[in-house]
Amino acid sequence: MLGDAAAKPLLELAKHFGVASQLASTVNPGFWGEQDARLFLSHLAKMKKETKSLKDELAKYSISAFVAHEDIEPTKEWQSEIESALSTMDGLVALLSPGFKESNWCDQEVGVAIGRKLPIISVRLGLDPYGFIGKYQALQGVEKTPAQIAQNLFDLLLINPTIGPKITGALVGKLILAETYAESKRLIALIEQSKFLNSKHISAMKEAAKNNSQVYDSWGVPEKINKIAKEIEN
Incomplete structure (x- = not known):
């Protein structure tokens, strides 16, 4: 129920209990x-x-x-x-x-x-x-x-547990939409530093490695995605 709830009532509930x-x-x-x-x-x-x-x-x-x-x-x-x-x-x-x-x-x-x-x-x-x-x-x-x-x-x-996951998700989102080889390389270099990568990130990056030519044709990027995937999945 909490997972399907809208953000606003959840925030009001958190305020009520003093956790926000x-x-x-x-x-x-x-x-x-x-x-x-x-x-x-x-x-x-x-x-x-x-x-x-x-x-x-x-x-x-x-x-x-x-x-x-x-x-x-x-x-x-x-x-x-x-x-x-x-x-x-x-x-x-x-x-x-x-x-x-x-x-x-x-x-x-x-x-x-x-x-x-x-x-x-x-x-x-x-x-x-x-x-x-x-x-x-x-x-x-x-x-x-x-x-x-x-x-x-x-x-x-x-590395901050509050902001780090948000930065990680945003970087992955930009990699998926990368428009140049250089941008793909720059983003994957930042992404691989994160300790907050999860299965959803891996799935999204694998899709990008299949469907975005600026990702799958960028030298070394698909290999790094596969390496990250193995580390997370294992």
Whole structure:
């Protein structure tokens, strides 16, 4: 019965029993990727250029990032959109640059993630984690490019039991629809790092290896799919 139930009443039931935050929502705002993991990037306005670049890099890993100045439509009430992103995110990254601690908005964004008990990762950009976020995972971001930080975040999130399965499913979904050989190779290299692959993923990838020429004709990709399949099925 639970397996066939709609998401909304299940979420309300979970809230009632205290196993889901009151801020959790089944709404799917348009600024998130349809299947991607949803990551809120909490940052200061002075970091908007770097944060936009990080958002673009994360997209390569099937991680949809919300950047307030980038994703809020001019006609939308900005606070309402931020609240929508906070209530539907899967995790939060705090870009800790000097001044972050003094920002009421950044602190509140982090507070929502803590209240919802979501994964939080701090990126040191001249400021060390402090207060409640001091106990969460942190990585050094100084002198790293957005591409390097994105890869570091992917490595951490892919092993996270909350977000890792969602990233895995999104990557498999993109492999099935891959339009170039290079894209197939790039995606399978990411997929084979996941510890959350299951029989449904294997079945979907095998179908792609039969029906999508950009997968079955991509050198080494069908072989990797078969190798993954043997590991999972055994």
